[in-house]
Amino acid sequence: MSDAGKPRSGALPGLLSVLAMLALWTVASQLTDRPQTLPAPWHVAERIGHLAATGELWFNAGMTLWRVAASFVLAMAIGLALGLAMGRSRGFDDWLNPGIIILLNIPALVLIVLSYIWIGLNETAAILAVALNKIPVVTVMIREGARALRPDLDEMAHAFAMPPATRLRHVVLPQLAPQIAASARAGISLIWKIVLVVEFLGRSNGVGFKIHLLFSSFDVEGVLAWALTFVLVMLTIDLFILRPWERHANRWRQDAA
Amino acid sequence: MRLELQAKSFGPRQVLGSLELSVSRGERVAILGPSGIGKSTLLRIFAGLDRAYQGRREGGERLAMVFQEPVLLPWRNAVANITIPTGCDIATAREWMARAGLAGHEAKFPRQMSLGQQRRLALARAFAAAPDILLADEPYASLDAETAARMIALTDELLGRSGAGLVLVTHDPAEGTALGARALHLSGNPARLQNS
Numbered sequence: 001m002s003d004a005g006k007p008r009s010g011a012l013p014g015l016l017s018v019l020a021m022l023a024l025w026t027v028a029s030q031l032t033d034r035p036q037t038l039p040a041p042w043h044v045a046e047r048i049g050h051l052a053a054t055g056e057l058w059f060n061a062g063m064t065l066w067r068v069a070a071s072f073v074l075a076m077a078i079g080l081a082l083g084l085a086m087g088r089s090r091g092f093d094d095w096l097n098p099g100i101i102i103l104l105n106i107p108a109l110v111l112i113v114l115s116y117i118w119i120g121l122n123e124t125a126a127i128l129a130v131a132l133n134k135i136p137v138v139t140v141m142i143r144e145g146a147r148a149l150r151p152d153l154d155e156m157a158h159a160f161a162m163p164p165a166t167r168l169r170h171v172v173l174p175q176l177a178p179q180i181a182a183s184a185r186a187g188i189s190l191i192w193k194i195v196l197v198v199e200f201l202g203r204s205n206g207v208g209f210k211i212h213l214l215f216s217s218f219d220v221e222g223v224l225a226w227a228l229t230f231v232l233v234m235l236t237i238d239l240f241i242l243r244p245w246e247r248h249a250n251r252w253r254q255d256a257a
Numbered sequence: 258m259r260l261e262l263q264a265k266s267f268g269p270r271q272v273l274g275s276l277e278l279s280v281s282r283g284e285r286v287a288i289l290g291p292s293g294i295g296k297s298t299l300l301r302i303f304a305g306l307d308r309a310y311q312g313r314r315e316g317g318e319r320l321a322m323v324f325q326e327p328v329l330l331p332w333r334n335a336v337a338n339i340t341i342p343t344g345c346d347i348a349t350a351r352e353w354m355a356r357a358g359l360a361g362h363e364a365k366f367p368r369q370m371s372l373g374q375q376r377r378l379a380l381a382r383a384f385a386a387a388p389d390i391l392l393a394d395e396p397y398a399s400l401d402a403e404t405a406a407r408m409i410a411l412t413d414e415l416l417g418r419s420g421a422g423l424v425l426v427t428h429d430p431a432e433g434t435a436l437g438a439r440a441l442h443l444s445g446n447p448a449r450l451q452n453s
Contacts, residue, residue, distance in 0.1 A: 152328045155306055159322040160342040160386060170341045174332040252332040252366045 039221040047225040056210075060226075061233060064206040067123075067195045071130035072188060078131070079138025079183065084172070086139065087146020104136040108194050112201060121202045130194045137190070138183045145179035146172075174249075181246045185238065192234055258316035258390055258422075260303050264447070265295070265310040272298055273310075274447035278424075282318065282389045285416070285423040287433025288450070290443035296426040297325070297394050299443065303424060304392050318422075321388035323396045327375035329367040335378055336363045343386040350385055356415060357381040373404045377411065384415050390422040397432055409435045 022041055029040040051057040082100075086093040112129040119125035149172065157167045173180070199208025207226050214222035259279040265272050272295040280286050290296050301307040304322055305314065321343075329338045339350035351363060357377040367375055376396065383391055396412070397405040413436055416423055425438055433440050442451045 152324065152326065153330065156322075156324065156328040156342065158306060159304060159320075159324075160382075162342055162344075166341060166344075170330060170333060170337075174330070177332075249332075252368070 036218065036220060039224070043221055044224045044228065047221050048229055051225060051229070057229060060206050060210055061230060063203075064192070064195055064199065064208065064230065065233065067127060067130065067198070067206065068188070068192045071127045071134065071195065072184075072191050074127065074131040075134035075138055075187065075191070076180075076184065079135045080142055080176075080180070082135070083139040083142025083179075084146050084176075087143040088149070093143070100136045100139055103132065104140070108133045108197065112194075112198050116202045123203075126195075126198045126203060129198055130191055133194050134187050134191055138187060141179050141183040141186075142176060145176045149175050177249045181242075181249065185242055185246075188237065188242070189234065192230065196230075258303070258318045258320070260312065260314045262299075262302065262310060262312035264312070265298060265302060265307075271447040273302075274445065274449045276448075276450040278303060278441075278450065280390055280422050280424055282422050283420055285425070285436055285438035287425045287427060287430075287436070287438035287440050288443055289427060289430055289433060289440055290448070292428055294443050295448045296428075296443055300392055300394050300424060300426045318389035319387060320390055320392055321383040321386040323379055323383045323391065323393040325395045325398060327367070327372075327379040329375060329378060329382075331367050334364050334366055335359065335370070338367065338378060339382045339385045342382060345385045345387075350381075353381040353385045354378070356384075356418075357411060373400060373408070376400065376408060380408070380412060380415070384419060384421075387419070388421050390424060391416065392424045394426045395428070396425075397427070397429075405432075406435075412436060 025038075025041055029035070029038045032038050035043075048057070082096065086096055086100075111132050115125040115129035115132070119128065153171050153175070157171050162171070195206070196208035196211065199206035200212045203209050207230050210226050211223055214226070258281065260277065262273060262276050262278070264274060276299075278286075278288075278299070288296050288299065298307065302310050302312075302314070304320055306322075330341065333341060335354065336347060336350050339345065339353065340347055343350075351360075354360060354363060357380055359374060359377055359381060362370060362374065362378075367378070370378065380396065383393075391412075393412075397408055400408060409432060412423075416436070423436065423438060425433060425436060427433060430440060440452075443449070444451065
């Protein structure tokens with residue numbers, strides 16, 4: 001997190017480490033007598049190519065990505081509001097804290113099953129179930145940041161009678177940027193894992209649904225193909241959206257050249 | 258702007274006693290006294306930042322505050338540090354920055370500026386709010402003598418130009434004299450204001 005703003009030259013070791021994992025996978029796949037248990041990397045790559053060519057990949061990965069995005073936005077917005085309120089007001093914190101702790105400790109699976117039973121096997125239940133898993137995590141992180149807001153800036157905002165929206169945008173949110181960035185990056189990976197479970201249990205499209213089908217035929221090659229594709233998608237989002245945004249938000253920390 | 262204070266306490270300890278402070282546009286007042294006597298507390302009450310006191314505060318004048326520290330938004334550049342809190346437009350902000358001798362520093366972030374520049378930016382911000390009365394809490398403390406003298410001259414010039422009044426809190430009587438301010442002493446326990 002703290003070194004996210006500086007360019008790093010860790011690309012080479014990172015690349016070598018990925019290559020080493022690939023080599024290990026290749027050797028292991030050649031040692032197993034049943035190729036179904038652990039298919040070779042090129043077979044999986046072939047499968048990904050095939051899925052991409054038929055268009056199946058784009059549709060299902062797209063469905064999963066939209067669920068990830070919807071529950072991410074929902075969880076961040078509600079978590080931010082709750083965390084801010086709890087960090088700034090003792091009363092809010094006393095009232096809401098037990099609920100947050102309970103929510104934090106309910107297993108993801110229970111929230112998903114209950115959402116499906118109570119709301120129905122639909123998109124609303126799926127997205128809500130994922131968001132409910134993530135909201136308490138965001139809330140707790142933002143609350144810590146909100147407790148440490150600078151009183152002098154608060155007073156300055158008050159002295160100049162800044163309107164609430166301006167104050168939130170220019171005084172409060174920039175102070176919470178480290179917590180927002182940390183919970184966003186920790187959150188996006190947690191969310192996509194839960195989205196897959198939600199799809200596995202009660203949706204008829206998406207990566208999780210495809211893995212459900214492949215599981216019933218014990219198709220390891222297919223499972224790996226879908227999983228790796230989506231890992232690539234999430235890495236791309238982290239590398240090209242979240243990190244640049246974080247760098248941009250941290251510009252002011254740099255000293256004069 | 259007028260404050261009739263009966264008492265101000267922190268817990269069981271009464272800091273300020275019964276006193277009256279009234280300032281109008283164009284009038285300059287310096288509140289003097291040793292540190293810890295309650296000067297800043299009095300200014301904060303006068304500014305409306307501290308409402309837990311017994312007494313009455315009236316007047317609809319526009320106030321702007323210069324704090325002991327510059328208190329800038331570190332994540333916004335110099336111009337935005339004027340436009341965002343005061344709501345003035347960019348041209349006005351640039352104008353006040355130029356008057357404060359900060360032309361050419363518009364795009365810098367606060368931590369890329371020296372303390373003296375940050376304080377001048379805080380002063381420019383206060384004037385950009387077009388106040389009727391400028392409130393300043395030890396704005397020249399922790400500056401070297403030369404920078405402080407230049408800041409005082411600058412404050413004097415900007416006050417003259419805008420016609421604003423001034424309430425200056427300081428431990429140094431020379432600062433008040435240099436600004437041509439009427440000196441009021443805060444002393445006693447609980448502290449009261451006395452003309453000198």
